[in-house]
Amino acid sequence: MNQAPEPDPDSPTIKQLLVEATALLDSESPRLDAEVLLAHALQQPRSHLLAWPEKRLTAAQLATFRQLLQRRCNGEPVAYLTGEREFWSLPLGVTTDTLIPRPETESLVALALEKIPADAPQLIADLGTGSGAIALAIASERPRCTLIATERDPAALAVAEENAQRLGITTVAFRHGHWCEPLAGLQADLIVSNPPYIAAADPHLTRGDVRFEPRSALAAGPAGMDDLTAIAACASRHLKPGGWLLMEHGFDQGELARQLLEDTGFSQVLDYRDNASLARVISGQWPD
Ligand code: GLN
Numbered sequence: 001m002n003q004a005p006e007p008d009p010d011s012p013t014i015k016q017l018l019v020e021a022t023a024l025l026d027s028e029s030p031r032l033d034a035e036v037l038l039a040h041a042l043q044q045p046r047s048h049l050l051a052w053p054e055k056r057l058t059a060a061q062l063a064t065f066r067q068l069l070q071r072r073c074n075g076e077p078v079a080y081l082t083g084e085r086e087f088w089s090l091p092l093g094v095t096t097d098t099l100i101p102r103p104e105t106e107s108l109v110a111l112a113l114e115k116i117p118a119d120a121p122q123l124i125a126d127l128g129t130g131s132g133a134i135a136l137a138i139a140s141e142r143p144r145c146t147l148i149a150t151e152r153d154p155a156a157l158a159v160a161e162e163n164a165q166r167l168g169i170t171t172v173a174f175r176h177g178h179w180c181e182p183l184a185g186l187q188a189d190l191i192v193s194n195p196p197y198i199a200a201a202d203p204h205l206t207r208g209d210v211r212f213e214p215r216s217a218l219a220a221g222p223a224g225m226d227d228l229t230a231i232a233a234c235a236s237r238h239l240k241p242g243g244w245l246l247m248e249h250g251f252d253q254g255e256l257a258r259q260l261l262e263d264t265g266f267s268q269v270l271d272y273r274d275n276a277s278l279a280r281v282i283s284g285q286w287p288d
Pocket of ligand 1: 194195197198210218219248
């Protein structure tokens with residue numbers, strides 16, 4: 001019978017390690033990062049750290065934690081180190097092939113849900129699904145709907161499909177292709193997307209956690225508008241009359257996004273602000 005390995009008597013305690021790691025980390029949330037990484041190294045929930053502050057680690061656990069800490073000190077995002085990020089209360093697997101889902105994007109999900117009646121069997125498309133975050137969140141709230149999640153990068157698509165499987169969500173069809181390409185012959189009731197929208201030369205791309213994320217999921221031409229523009233055009237061909245398009249955009253792109261949807265022929269164009277009062281999501285209806 002296998003015995004669980006004994007804690008190393010030379011290991012610092014959980015409490016000591018958290019103090020030490022918090023002091024070392026130069027991130028926006030050093031204590032939280034330290035807790036998440038230590039819990040991950042111990043394969044325990046974070047509550048375990050509070051319950052057992054005097055516990056020492058095994059040599060293997062300590063080595064794992066020190067390695068994770070070093071990588072975080074080098075700037076790697078916590079979500080890539082643990083391979084997981086929660087979105088809309090769903091635990092999602094993420095890899096460096098996918099963007100790390102942001103809390104702000106939950107506003108896009110909330111606004112999409114406002115457009116989808118609770119019991120209508122609608123067809124919904126999520127373009128550039130990445131980890132599957134938006135499609136899976138909507139599917140978890142609207143089980144009668146059919147979703148098509150499109151993604152150009154096969155590696156990201158595999159992550160999204162795995163997330164659906166792990167969550168037991170069977171109403172999302174994952175399709176390989178760029179934006180609307182996989183929607184050939186289909187008209188959706190609602191199209192939603194969080195496309196890349198950062199200007200290619202934005203210094204934000206070279207700082208912090210964002211450096212480790214796929215550039216193809218972030219940058220979109222000189223003004224960051226290239227993909228929003230491409231999606232507005234293809235969505236106009238794949239929406240039913242009366243169907244809605246919702247897209248996330250940058251905080252300073254509200255006016256450009258409104259203009260874009262109006263010029264493409266959408267009506268009822270409205271820009272929403274997020275909790276920090278920043279313009280975030282543009283919506284428009286394809287006319288009847
Ligand atoms: N909101 C993200 C950021 O500023 C960008 C996400 C995106 O381009 N869709 O890092």
